[in-house]
Structures are given as structure tokens and as C-alpha cells.
Amino acid sequence: MRIIIVGCGKVGRTLTEQLSDENHDVTVVDTNPQVVQDVTNNFDVMGVVGNGASYLVQMDAGVEDADLLISVTASDELNLLCCLFAKKAGNCKTIARVRNPLYSHEVNFIKKELGLSMIINPEYAAATEIARILRFPSAIKIDTFAKGRVELMKSIIDQNSPLCGESLSNVAKKIKADVLVCAVERGKDVVIPNGDFVFEENDVISIVASPTEARDFFKQTGVETHQVKNALIVGGGTIAYYLAEQLLNMGIRVKIIEKDYKRCETLSELLPSAMIIHGDAANQDVLFEEGIEHCEAFVSLTGIDEENIFLSLFAQQSSKAKIITKINRITFDEIINNFHLGSLIYPKYITSEYILQYIRAMQNSLGSNIETLYRIIENKVEALEFHIGEDVMIPDETLENLPIKKNILIAAINHNGKTIRPNGHSKIHAGDNVIVVTTLKGLQDIDDIFEK
Template structure:
């Protein structure tokens, strides 16, 4: 597909790399010539220097032959204008990044009036992930499928865990929970397990289950999953605002630490139920005074990665809180993963995943659309939710008779709201939703699971 990306900031650059890896024809537009030159030298993409909201610039970029335009500049209004012009000039699909909380309540109206295929808010998406993590404090990462009916959760196997040295096939008989282990990260290796695969202390395990079964699994495995009652959020940016808003009607008491006094006053007005503290979170005395040692959850959400990492490491030394660390740049992912930072949130990756899911669904041929897509291990393992179409090579055939690709697992079938943990005799039927976990990245269509 031919895709134009307007704005080569963190999200735009990440998208360009991921879509280029999937062999799309990418054209970049940015006002900064140095940024365009750097991107075109680093990856196989083309670029135009200029304002993406100018008709002439879009024409130069080839808008009339374009399938999709994605506007990810720092200005919501510019993104909307880019999409409006693209719709008129090229009649293509359009996606706009819209971040301002003021537009949040009007997003449906904006989408309809501007003819947007999608409006994406990275901060809201990150906040929703954080709110999910506070529901399951033992999980490092949670991805939701089938409109919240089923989750993929990732957690770390501790030294004394009952799961240490346990085979995957023993989980059901020993723990009596209906969960499916779908990925094991052992150091830098990622494995889609068989029944004989063994889990070890230090491994990161991803499993699929309904929320109630996930709770039961954590309990049976002796993993402490106490409900979060108090949360301390550092930094008063958009993500913090959205997290506090999402937690407003829950039993979680939220405290925000922010350095800028004007922003503190704003947050106090916007969030009357939240305690907002004016102060510098790098002041250890202030953190101790405000109860870092007693809080159930600690999220470092400032605009500086280094500060977020240091704050989370300090919180880990002072408490047993659920840690959440926001990281914008991903240059040292292996180093970050080796630190005790709890759940690491990458807003630009969450955004890129959402847009990638839409692109996959757009280009698919048979109608077995990619409904949901998550990168469960960076660029090495994906979990995808498909809607099953009328596909004779798949429908009605027992799974054991299908020639599935290696390193691929049909993890769950959802039929008329009922969850089926698939066995060899089970079949996929038209209208089902199917969740597939695989290290074979780039699947666009359900039939791509076949060899």
C-alpha cells in the first residue's frame, strides 16, 4: 500500500520503520529537511520537505495515488487539516493524532465531520493501559481482546514460585485454572511453547485468560495480586490527567506530584477528587513525606525518561509498590528490560500498534479482518484477533488437520460470546473471533496462519 506520514517525530518515525518493515511504500512529509534526510538515509522511504497541510505539498507527495495518510505532527489542528485536504485531494483513508483533552468528548463528531478513518490519542491509549495494570498489579503488561472479555497478561516468574520448573501442560492439572500459556521469554529468546516447554524463574510468561480466570491463576500460583488502593503519579502531563480521570470512580485514591504551580492549579480544578501536591519529585524527603513507602502503586510519568527511570528505581528501594515507568525513547530497550522498573509504558509504540492494526485490516483480502493487534514482545511476537470469514481452507476443519505455520498458536476461539480454549478437535467457524499468538510477524489475514 502507498502510505503518506505527515510529521516525523517519535510516533511518525516509529510508524515509518514498522510500516517499512511490512513492505509498504512510504512517503514522509516534514518541514525539517534534516529530519527527512536522516530518515531517508536510515530506512528505505521517500520524503518531501514542506507543510503537510498545503495542497501543493500533498500533490508533490503523490496524494492522488495514496491509500492512507497518517498525520502525526505536534499540532492537533494541523493534523485535522492535513486529513481534510487529503480526503478532498486524494479520497484516501486518513488517520489523525488528536491529543488535546478538550477534543476528547467531541472525537466522534470530529471523525464524522472530517471523514477520518481513525483518531488516535497516544496519551489516552497509554493511560488506559496503566489503568488496566492497576487492576492486575502482578502483571507487567495487559492486552485486551474481544471487547474486554479476554486478556493476555505478562508476568515475571519469581525464584520461589510454584511455576519454576513446571511444564506448560501441568498448569491445568496442578493449578485447576483455564489459562493458556502462549509465550515464554527466556533472556533474549522468545518461545511459543508446546506442552513440554518448561517455565523457569526469571522467565517472562504471557498467558491468555478471562479476567476471572486470570485472578484465579495468580491466586493458585501464589502470586500476590492485592488490589491497589493508593496510587502516586509523578508528573502532571496529559497521561497523568487521563489516568486520574479513568480512576475517578474507582476505589483507588490518587495523589499527583507536579513541579509547575500553574499546572497544579489546573489539575486541582479539573480533578476535584484528586490530591495534587506542588513539589519536585526528585526531592527524596518530599517523596518519603508524601508516603512513597506506603503507596500501593507508583507511576513515574514525567517528560524525561532518565528521571522516570531513576524515580522508579528509588520507589523500588523504598516500597513494594506496583511500578509503572513511562519511556519515550527506546534506544536501550535491553538495558531498560534488565532494570527493576515494573511495567514500562511506551506511548509511541502503543500508538504505532493501533495504527498498524488498522493498516493490516485495510490490506487484507478475504475479509478475515485483523480486529486487534498487540506486539507482546517488541518486534518479535504478536497477538492478533481475527474475525473468521467464509474461508474454505480453514472453516470447519479440526485444528489438528490444519498445516499451521511453525511458532504459531491458535490461543482462543470466541463463539457467540463463549470462550473456547482450543484443542486439536476444535474447529473455527464463520463469524467466530480467533486469537493467534506467533513469532511470525506480519500476518494480515487469517489464512496467513497456514504454511
């Protein structure tokens, strides 16, 4: 596909890297010549220097022949204007990043009136992911499929876990819960386990199950399954606002520490049920005064990655709280993972997942749309949800008789609203939602899981 990306910030650069890896014809547009040169030097893409909202600049970028324009500049209004021009100049699909809470209740109106294909709000998406984790704090990541009927949860095996030293086949016999362990991270290695796989301390397991079965599984392995009662948030930016709003609606008490006094006043007006504290959380006395030792969740959301990391390390040392750390820029993933900072939230990756999901759905031609896409282990493992349309020709065979490629696992089938953990005798029917976990990249259609 021919794709134009306007804006080469964190999200734009991440999208450029992932879309060029998937062999799309990408052109980037930015007003900063050095940024454009840096991106074109590092990735196999074309670059245009200029204002993406200019008709002439869009023509230089090839908007007339483009299939999709994605605008992710720092300005919501500029993103909307870029998309509006692209619709008129090239009649291509358009995606805009819109972040301001002012527009959060007007998204559907804006999308309809401007003819946008998609509006993405990275801060709201990140806040939703954090809220989902705090509902089940023993997990370090939770993704949902089939409109919430199926969950994919990641959790770390500690030294006291009954899973330690047990093979997957033995675990299946001892623990009566209908779950599927679909991936295990051990250091740098990622394994899609078979029955002989033996779990070890510090393994990160990913399981697929219905919410009820997932809770049964964790209860039987001695893991707490209740949501937190209170949360201490450091940093009062847009993510903090969206997160506090969701947590308050869940009945969770919220305290926000913010060092900018005017922002504190704004948050007090927007969130009358939350406690807003004017102070610098980099001062440990402030954290102790605000009860870090007794909080059940600690979320570091400042604009500086290094500060978030140090705050989370301090919270880890000072409390038993569930730790969530926002990372924007730092790319030293191996070092960060060694710190064991709890759940890591990367807004730029969350945004790119949503957009990649839309792009792959655009590409498919067989009627089995990608409903959901998650990169569950960096760029090593993907989990995809396919909706099987009525016109899709799936052989009337059991899974054991289908020519499914290696490194592909059928993790779950949602059939008539019921979640099925498939075995060799299961079948795929029209109308089903099929969840696939794979180390292969670029799957666009359910047909791609089969050997040709």
C-alpha cells in the same frame, strides 16, 4: 500500500520503521530538512520537506495515488487540516493524532464531520493501559481481546513461585485453571513453549484466558489479584490527567506531584477528587513526605526518560509499590530491562499498534478482519484477533487436521460470546473471533496462518 506520514517525531519515526519493514511504499513529510534526511537515510522511504497541510506539498508527496495519509505532527489542528486536505486532494483514507483533552469528548463528532478513518490519542491509550495494569498489579502488561472477554497477561516468575522448576505439562496437571501459556521470554530468547518446557526464575510468561480463569491461575500460583487502593503519580501532564480520571472512577485514591504551579492549579480544577501536590519529586524528601513508603502504585510520567527511570528505581528501593515507568525516547531496551522497572509504557508503540491494526484490516480481502493487534514482545511476537466473517471459507476440519504454519499458536476462540481454549479437536466457525500468537510478521488475514 502507498502511505504518507506527516510528522517525523517519535510516533512518525516508529510508524515509518514498522511500515517500511512490512514493505509498504512510504513517503514522509516534515518541515525540518535534517529530520527528513535522517529518516530517508535510515529507512527505505521517500521524503518531502514542507508543511503537510499544504496542498502543493501533499501533491509532491503523491497524495493523488496514496491509499492512506497519517498525520502525527505536534499540533492537533494541523493534523486535522492535513487529513481534510488529503480527503479533498486524493480521496484517500486518513488517520489523525489528536491529543488535547479539550477534544476528548468530541472525537466522534470530529471523525464524522471531517470524514476521518481514525483518530488516535496516544496519551489516552497509554493511560488506559496503565489503569488496566493497576486493576491487576501482579501483571506487568495486560491486553484485551473480544471486547474484554479474553485477556493476555504478562507476569514474571519469582523464586518462590510454584512454577519454578516445573514443566508446562506438570503445571497443567497441578493447577486447575483454563489458561494457555502462549509465550515465554528468557533473557533475549522468546519461546512458544510445549509440554516439556521447564519454567525458571525471572521467566516472563504470557498467558491467554478469560479474566476469571486468569485470576484463578494467579491465585493458585500465590500471586495477589486485587487492584491497588492508591496511586502516587509523578508528573502532571496529559497522560497523568487521563490516568487520574480513570483511576478515580475505579475507586482508587490519586495523588499527583507536579513542579509547575500553574499546571497544579489546572489539575486541581480538572480533578477535584485528586490530591495535587506542588513539588519536585526529584527531591527524595518530597517523596517521603507524600508517603512513597506506603503507596501501592508508583507511576513516573515526567517528560524526561532518565528522570522516570531514576524515580522508579528509588520507588523500588523505598516501597513495595507496583512500579510503572513511562519511556518516550530511550532505545537501550536491554539495559532498561535489567533495571526491572516493573511495567514499561511506550506511548509511541501503543499508537503504532492501533494504526498497524487498521492498516492490516484495510489490506485484507477475504473478510476476516483484524480486530486487535498487539506486539507483545517487542518486535518478536505478535498477538492478533481475527473476526471470521460469514463469507470466509474455513475448512470444516478440526485444528489438528488443518495445515497451520509453524510458529503459529491458536491461543483462544471466542464462540457465541464464550471463550474456548482450543485443542486439536476444536473447529473455527463463521462469526468466531480467533486469537493467534505468532513469531511471524505481517499476518493480514486468517488465511495467512495456513500453509498454501
